Amino acid sequence: MRNTMQKDIIKNALISLANHPTADEVYDFIHKDYPSISRATVYRVLNVMAQSGSAKRYVSTSGADFFDHQTYNHYHLKCENCQRVYDMEIPFMDNLNHNSDKDVTVFSHQIIFNGLCKKCNNKGD
Structure with a gap:
């Protein structure tokens, strides 16, 4: 599976979940349909999205960080x-x-x- 396709799948999962998921929740959501996408790939793509500004990462003091596809301030x-x-x-x-x-x-x-x-x-x- 091409790298760009994996990024699109992960981005679409982030949008579809719409509940501010953790990386593990994104992985669990896509794994049943795309078992070839590894957990490490999900973490890496979400990190790149957060660094590039196409998603926001929120650091949680009580567990895993969560991600938001809505990048406007709220x-x-x-x-x-x-x-x-x-x-x-x-x-x-x-x-x-x-x-x-x-x-x-x-x-x-x-x-x-x-x-x-x-x-x-x-x-x-």
């Missing part, structure tokens, strides 16, 4: 119950980058809120 919620990551529909605060301490230069920021997603929150009702 925030996330990590559900403490189901462990899934969701986009937060709140205005992005660009001014945080510009109104920082005068002795530092901030180029970007990422905020991940921790809480309960809508589905898990409704289970308590």
